Amino acid sequence: xxxxxxxxxxxxRDIVGTEHVASSRTDRLTHSFDATQQxxxxxxxxxxxxxxxxxxxxxxxxxxxxxxxxxxxxSGFSGGxxxxxxxxxxxxxxxxxxxxxxxxxxxxxxxxxxxxARLQEAVERLGLFYPPDPASKEFSTLGGNVAxxxxxxxxxxxxxxxxYVLGLTVVTPTGEIIRTGxxxxxxxxxxxxxxxxxxxxxxxxxxxxxxxRLLPKPAAKRTMLATFTQIDGAAEAVSAIIRGKIIPxxxxxxxxxxxxxxxxxxxxxxxxxxxxxxxxxxxxxxAQLEPQLERIIELMQPLGLLATTIAQDxxxxxALWRVRRSVSPSLRKLGPNKFNEDIVxxxxxxxxxxxxxxxxxxxxxxxxxxxxxxxxxNIHVNLMVDLQEPGMEAKVQAxxxxxxxxxxxxxxxxxxxxxxxxxxxxxxGLELDQPTxxxxxxxxTALDPLGIMNPGKIFPAESRLALAHDETV
Amino acid sequence: MNIHKELSDYRxxxxxxxxxxxxxxxxxxxxxxxxxxxxxxxxxxxxxxxLAGRAELDAEAMRDLSLCLLCGxxxxxxxxxxxxxxxxxxxxxxxxxKRGLGPLAKGVAALTxxxxxxxxxxxxxxxxxxLFFKKIPETSGLRLRFSPESLKDRILPxxxxxxxxxxxxxxxxxxxxxxxLAFFAGCTISYLYPEIAEAxxxxxxxxxxxxxxxxxxxxxxxxxxxxxxxxxxxxxAHANIAAFANLAVDHIITACAxxxxxxxxxxxxQQVQPGETGQNCTSFANKVMDIHVFLEKEGxxxxxxxxxxxxxxxxxxxxVCYHDPCHLKNHGIIREPRALLRVLPTVDYVEMDGAALxxxxxxxxxxxxxxxxxxxxxxxxxxxxxSGAELVASGCPGCILQLTDIIHRAGLPMRAVHTMxxxxxxxxxxxxxxxxx
Numbered sequence: 001x002x003x004x005x006x007x008x009x010x011x012x013r014d015i016v017g018t019e020h021v022a023s024s025r026t027d028r029l030t031h032s033f034d035a036t037q038q039x040x041x042x043x044x045x046x047x048x049x050x051x052x053x054x055x056x057x058x059x060x061x062x063x064x065x066x067x068x069x070x071x072x073x074x075s076g077f078s079g080g081x082x083x084x085x086x087x088x089x090x091x092x093x094x095x096x097x098x099x100x101x102x103x104x105x106x107x108x109x110x111x112x113x114x115x116x117a118r119l120q121e122a123v124e125r126l127g128l129f130y131p132p133d134p135a136s137k138e139f140s141t142l143g144g145n146v147a148x149x150x151x152x153x154x155x156x157x158x159x160x161x162x163x164y165v166l167g168l169t170v171v172t173p174t175g176e177i178i179r180t181g182x183x184x185x186x187x188x189x190x191x192x193x194x195x196x197x198x199x200x201x202x203x204x205x206x207x208x209x210x211x212x213r214l215l216p217k218p219a220a221k222r223t224m225l226a227t228f229t230q231i232d233g234a235a236e237a238v239s240a241i242i243r244g245k246i247i248p249x250x251x252x253x254x255x256x257x258x259x260x261x262x263x264x265x266x267x268x269x270x271x272x273x274x275x276x277x278x279x280x281x282x283x284x285x286x287a288q289l290e291p292q293l294e295r296i297i298e299l300m301q302p303l304g305l306l307a308t309t310i311a312q313d314x315x316x317x318x319a320l321w322r323v324r325r326s327v328s329p330s331l332r333k334l335g336p337n338k339f340n341e342d343i344v345x346x347x348x349x350x351x352x353x354x355x356x357x358x359x360x361x362x363x364x365x366x367x368x369x370x371x372x373x374x375x376x377x378n379i380h381v382n383l384m385v386d387l388q389e390p391g392m393e394a395k396v397q398a399x400x401x402x403x404x405x406x407x408x409x410x411x412x413x414x415x416x417x418x419x420x421x422x423x424x425x426x427x428x429g430l431e432l433d434q435p436t437x438x439x440x441x442x443x444x445t446a447l448d449p450l451g452i453m454n455p456g457k458i459f460p461a462e463s464r465l466a467l468a469h470d471e472t473v
Numbered sequence: 474m475n476i477h478k479e480l481s482d483y484r485x486x487x488x489x490x491x492x493x494x495x496x497x498x499x500x501x502x503x504x505x506x507x508x509x510x511x512x513x514x515x516x517x518x519x520x521x522x523x524l525a526g527r528a529e530l531d532a533e534a535m536r537d538l539s540l541c542l543l544c545g546x547x548x549x550x551x552x553x554x555x556x557x558x559x560x561x562x563x564x565x566x567x568x569x570x571k572r573g574l575g576p577l578a579k580g581v582a583a584l585t586x587x588x589x590x591x592x593x594x595x596x597x598x599x600x601x602x603x604l605f606f607k608k609i610p611e612t613s614g615l616r617l618r619f620s621p622e623s624l625k626d627r628i629l630p631x632x633x634x635x636x637x638x639x640x641x642x643x644x645x646x647x648x649x650x651x652x653x654l655a656f657f658a659g660c661t662i663s664y665l666y667p668e669i670a671e672a673x674x675x676x677x678x679x680x681x682x683x684x685x686x687x688x689x690x691x692x693x694x695x696x697x698x699x700x701x702x703x704x705x706x707x708x709x710a711h712a713n714i715a716a717f718a719n720l721a722v723d724h725i726i727t728a729c730a731x732x733x734x735x736x737x738x739x740x741x742x743q744q745v746q747p748g749e750t751g752q753n754c755t756s757f758a759n760k761v762m763d764i765h766v767f768l769e770k771e772g773x774x775x776x777x778x779x780x781x782x783x784x785x786x787x788x789x790x791x792x793v794c795y796h797d798p799c800h801l802k803n804h805g806i807i808r809e810p811r812a813l814l815r816v817l818p819t820v821d822y823v824e825m826d827g828a829a830l831x832x833x834x835x836x837x838x839x840x841x842x843x844x845x846x847x848x849x850x851x852x853x854x855x856x857x858x859x860s861g862a863e864l865v866a867s868g869c870p871g872c873i874l875q876l877t878d879i880i881h882r883a884g885l886p887m888r889a890v891h892t893m894x895x896x897x898x899x900x901x902x903x904x905x906x907x908x909x910x
Contacts, residue, residue, distance in 0.1 A: 026533035029522060030515035035493050047508070075494035093507035113507065115498075138498040226475065329552035332489070 001085060001452070002065045004043040012046055012088070015056045020047040020094075021457045031089050034074045034081040035136075037424055041345055042083040046095050051169055051177055051208040054090065058206065059175035060090035061088055061452055070206045072113065072144030075136045077340060078415070079422030080148060080201045084456040090206065092143050097121055099209070107166065107183055110145025116150075119212075129217040131158035134417070135328075146207050149199030150418035153250040156375030157283075159213075160417065161200040169209035170197055170390040196443070198201055201419050202454040205448045216284035221249065223317035225309045226300055227274040231255050231358065233304030234276035235351035238374045241280070242347055245394050246292055249281040249393040251375025252324055255354065257361075261330040268323055271306050274357035278374070279324050327371050334367045335384035339396060343407040344378040344416030353379060355408045362398055378416035404430050425460040480524055480563050487524065489512055489553040496547035496884040497558070501541045501799075501815070501831035505848045511828035513557035520560050530568060538564050539842065542835030542849075543699055544799030545734065559738060564741045578700035583665025601698045602861050637667035641686050651681035655722045656762065657713075658686070659693050659732035661870040669870055672897035673764055675726040679900060680773050681782070684726075689716035695735035697744035699836045704757075710739055714757050725760045726767055728893055730869035731836065734800035736761045763801060764893060765809040765868055777896070781818050783901045793895065794825035794862040796853070796871035796876055802829055810868050810892050817899045825865070827856035834875040850875060 004023075012021045022028075027165075031045045043066075061068045067087030074081045083089055096113035103126055111121060116137040120130050133152035134140055140150065146168070151160045167181030170193075171301050181187055181194035197204055208211045227236040234253055241248065261269055270277070278300075281301045282292045295310055311317035331338060345353045354370060357379075361368035372380035381403060385392050404414045404427045414427045428437070441459055445451075496513035497503045503512040510516070523731035528693060540686045541561045548556055554825055605704055633640075637658050647653075654677060658670045674684045695706040713736070717725055727733040740758035752835060793812055807829075814822045831847030833839065857865060858878065865880075867885060876889035 005622045024531055024533040025528065026519060026531055026537060028509060029528060030510040030518055030537065033492050033518060035491065037492050073494050073497060074492075091507075091509070096507065117498075136494065332553065338491075393789070441837075 001067055001087075001455070004066060004087070006396070008060070008064060008066065008329070009044060011060050012044065012057065015060070016046055016048050016053050017082055020049070022046075029078075031071065031074070031091065032083070034076050034079060036077060036082070036421075037226040038079060038422070040082045040084050041086060043086045045089045045091060046090050047142075048138040048383045049094050051171060054171045054206055054208055055175050055177050057090065058171050058173065062173065062450055065450060065452060067455050068255055068454050070112075070143065070147070070202045072117070072147070073136070074137045075140045076144060076148055076421065077342070077418040078148070078201075078420060078424055078456060080146060080419055080454070081144075082422055084422065087452075087455075092206075093141065095143075095208065101126060101128070101214075102183075103109070103128065105183060108212045108214055110139060110142050110212065110458065111334060112210060114142050114145070116140050116142055116145055122218055124231075125215055127217050128214040130164065130212060130214055131155075132161045132164060138296045141211075142210055143207055145250050146198050146210055147200065147202050148419040149417070151373070151376075151378065153252055153281075153373055155378075155417075156251050157247045157249045163196060164213045165198050165210060166213050167211035168194055168197055168207050170205040170207050171198055172205045173450065173453040177208075181211065184321045199419065201421055201457055203444060203457050205453065214249055218249075220286040220289060221281055221283040221317075222293055223311040223320050224280045225320045225323065225428050226280060226297075227271055227306040227308075228278070228300075229273055229304040229306055230352060231276040233300075234278050235354050235374070237278060237300045237303045238350050239348050240303065241296055242375070244299045245280065246282070246296060246299075248296070248374070248375060249283045250279065251281075251352070252279040252326075252372065253374035254276065254324060254327060254371040255368060255369065257334075257369040258327045261333060261369065262323060262326040264327055265330070267319065268326065270323070274306055279320060291417070299334055305383030309364045309435075324371070327369070331369060331382055334369070335386050337385050337387045339385070339400065341381045341383075341400065341403065341414075341417045342372070342378060342418045343381055343403065343412055343414060345407055345410045345412030347375070349410040349412065350374055350377055350379070352368040353377075353407065353410055353412070357381060357403065360399060360402060360406075364395060366395065368399075373416075376416075377412065401427070401430075420458045425458070428458070428460065478559075478563060480520065480560070482565060483520070483556070483563065483602075484524065487517055487521050487615050490514060490521075490555045491553065492518075492549075493552065495550050498876065499546040499550050501542060501544065501546065501833065501849045502845065504852075505845055506540070511540040513555070514552070514562075516541070516557060516561060519553060520564060522565070530571070535568060536750045538568065538699075539799055540845070542799065542833075542838045543695070544831055544835060546799060549803040549805075551746060556741075561702070562698045562738070563701070566703040567701075567715035568704075570703065575700070576700060578702050580598060582697070582700075582702050582705050632666075633667050635667070637663040637670045638688055640667050640671060641674060643686055643688055645678050645684045645686070647678050647683040650680040651683065652724075653683040653685060653720075653722050655685045655687065655717055655720050655725045655760075657690060657693070657725050657736065658725050659727070659729040659870075661698075661874070662729055662732075664668050665871045666873070666891070668729050669891040669894055672891065672893040673726065674776070676897050676900060677726070678906075685720055685722065687716045687720065691716070691857060693729075693732035693735040694739045695731050695836050696902055697736060697740060699838070706739060710754065714740075714754065717757060717760075723760065724762045724767060725757070726762060726764050726765045728868070728891065729871070730798035730806075731802035732761065733761055733763050734804065737804075746786060751774070763806055763809075763868065765801070765813055767808040769812055772824055774812060777813075777900070778816050780900060781816070783903060783907050790819050790821055791820045791864060792823055793864045793866055794823050794857070794860040794868040795866050795892075796825070796832065796867040796872055796889075797829045797869055798872045799831050801868050806868075810866070811895065815894055816867060817896065818896070819899055819902070823860050823862055825856045825860035825862065827853060830856070832872045832875040832879070834871045836871065839875070850879050853871050853879050854885075857887065858885055863887055864895065865889050866895050868892055 027045050028041050032041045065288040071081045072088050072093045093113040095111035097111045100109040107336050123130050131154045133154045134150040145161045149161045185189050253369045282289050311320050357368055368383045371380040408431050414431050415424050420428055501511050543558045545558050656674055662669045677684050692709050694706050695708045737758050740754040830852050833846040839846040873889045
């Protein structure tokens with residue numbers, strides 16, 4: 001890999017225009033981080049406007065062996081947007097046009113820089129629906145959502161980003177422009193490259209256009225908050241609801257630690273003996289919703305249910321959601337450093353996973369706060385610590401390793417929706433065996449023979465990988 | 474003596490930024506530029522590095538720090554409420570301290586520290602109104618608030634020949650059993666739109682309140698804050714405290730959203746060092762209240778509704794929408810102005826699309842970043858046009874100035890007014906009708 005020089009900078013300026021190439025220390029600094037709060041300085045930041053410009057930049061990078069990586073809002077939690085080897089950061093936020101909303105075929109065609117919530121607003125105005133709703137939807141971009149295969153609370157019923165991507169335009173690491181999939185639900189011509197690129201974390205190419213599937217917007221939605229005396233009851237309730245053949249739109253949970261963080265906030269009123277809670281939403285035809293909620297209450301009743309509150313209007317629903325949304329911001333009370341993991345286990349294993357986390361928290365005397373998308377088994381595990389304390393770093397590493405081992409042993413995954421990036425590299429070997437990893441690496445090498453596209457991500461350096469894998473044996 | 478905080482006083486707040494990116498969602502400048510340096514997160518990284526001595530105030534750093542409207546949208550949307558607006562203000566002051574005031578900041582200083590100069594400029598300008606700004610010399614300070622470039626084709630209000638203080642007595646007597654209030658006008662209202670002040674105090678008088686309009690009040694400090702003039706900020710703070718200190722009032726009413734926000738920011742305990750001045754600052758800031766909030770809190774909407782009960786049939790109805798000033802919206806004042814408009818029986822209130830989008834004025838921002846200011850402003854056009862309203866009401870004279878410009882450039886058949894101007898018009902119409910009956 002070579003370093004960037006003035007000749008490269010001039011070539012970049014010729015492609016996108018001088019004002020869209022930034023190489024001052026300040027400009028590099030303001031593009032050196034993402035939501036992992038780690039910093040890696042890029043050599044240059046480029047804001048391209050078209051697929052063709054990106055292809056030209058990639059060809060330039062390939063010719064001169066310059067590392068490059070795409071960046072959307074930079075709101076990822078796994079370090080996907082960190083330029084660990086420096087190089088060229090391609091910020092795609094100027095490519096933010098919704099190119100088409102096709103109400104006949106229920107399709108949207110977008111550029112990668114469109115913010116998720118803006119597409120949702122645009123399609124909802126036409127009575128349509130784009131379900132994936134990552135917590136960052138107000139600022140995350142669809143390109144980033146595709147790269148990480150973003151999820152969100154609604155995924156329990158509607159699936160994740162990959163379930164809505166029908167086709168892509170991609171600039172490959174050699175600078176070719178390719179098109180995968182298309183505008184139809186059915187398409188079995190050749191390999192399913194669309195699925196390969198979704199969730200590839202910017203390591204296989206740069207997505208420059210996305211064809212998305214839309215749904216009709218559900219006519220109505222109801223929101224309910226259910227409180228429980230114990231986490232076991234709430235965790236069992238998740239399984240009971242699914243077993244009862246109801247798939248809610250969202251099924252979020254909070255454990256006692258998470259409740260403790262928000263209990264005293266103004267406007268939040270929870271029973272004193274509430275040790276766990278669920279926020280449950282159902283959507284569909286208005287007449288179906290009341291009976292569904294009644295059936296859910298019936299299923300939860302024997303499981304230590306304390307109380308249920310059903311929102312009567314949008315404002316009341318918002319007040320119920322406030323309980324859940326207040327958790328993340330208030331976590332800092334417990335410790336200045338947060339380790340936010342997004343493990344996922346099969347739904348029926350949620351109670352077992354929660355019990356294991358509680359036991360671990362007690363054994364290591366570490367605050368572990370759990371909340372998240374219980375309905376699809378995706379638990380946000382937050383270790384709140386002060387890394388200034390001596391020995392804390394090692395303690396956290398031990399705790400994380402144990403959490404991921406338990407997750408995998410229950411048939412789960414170390415990341416449900418954040419991706420591997422940089423943050424989860426040490427743990428990928430706990431889940432994927434060597435032959436599987438070798439196939440993935442073969443794909444990477446085939447598409448990116450020069451190793452310039454978002455280098456240093458997903459796959460750990462050889463030695464670490466072997467170590468992680470040995471430990472599982 | 475410096476009553477204001479320095480960057481190092483914000484160490485803890487800076488460390489509270491978790492780089493999540495939520496600040497991008499509502500930042501008007503980020504949305505117009507799509508560049509990370511415009512968003513709060515980028516500025517906070519820069520501030521952190523500057524504080525650690527690892528970064529320098531290079532040209533790009535100065536550019537990024539100029540890309541801020543001080544609208545507070547990022548603070549309002551931040552999960553940890555990191556006060557980026559205050560931090561940007563501090564950095565701008567530090568830039569001025571190190572490099573001296575820029576021409577813009579000097580212009581602001583010349584004007585806002587000297588109400589007489591501002592007053593006389595405006596009085597003289599009355600002769601040329603509405604071409605006032607084109608007639609004043611290139612070096613004049615008032616020009617600097619609206620740079621020559623941003624003035625091109627900008628529509629300006631016909632300037633009043635007499636400013637607020639020449640139009641209103643210092644004390645307007647209400648009913649003896651009702652509380653006394655003080656009114657803080659601010660420069661834009663005092664010199665460009667005195668009728669807004671008149672409307673506000675007259676409505677309060679109709680409601681029975683006695684209103685004091687202290688002559689010695691000065692600029693709120695927003696332009697000084699925005700242009701990084703710490704010395705001036707201190708002077709203005711002392712002058713305003715002195716002007717209001719001896720008045721036995723519970724509330725100091727503002728009708729300018731930006732003045733209200735600036736007075737809170739400048740005088741809040743977090744911004745000033747402890748000590749006597751700090752306490753005076755805090756007690757002053759605690760009394761400042763936006764007129765819309767006051768009317769709602771005091772139950773005046775019911776009184777108004779009663780006063781207006783007889784108007785209706787004979788008078789023509791008018792379709793009105795509302796624009797949210799950033800300095801109300803980002804302080805959670807969204808419901809109150811709308812509630813007030815809905816009380817007016819001759820008003821058909823319609824909610825416009827994009828009511829909460831920033832108008833792009835941002836005090837000195839429109840002068841330092843004229844093109845960007847217009848790009849931000851133009852996002853309002855579609856919503857205004859689609860509303861079908863004849864009037865767009867708002868709670869900030871700066872927004873009204875900018876909305877007038879947007880409307881003019883788009884050729885829309887509507888006008889921008891202050892909510893209080895509209896309230897007084899409807900109220901006086903009602904009282905006249907009542908008197909005739």
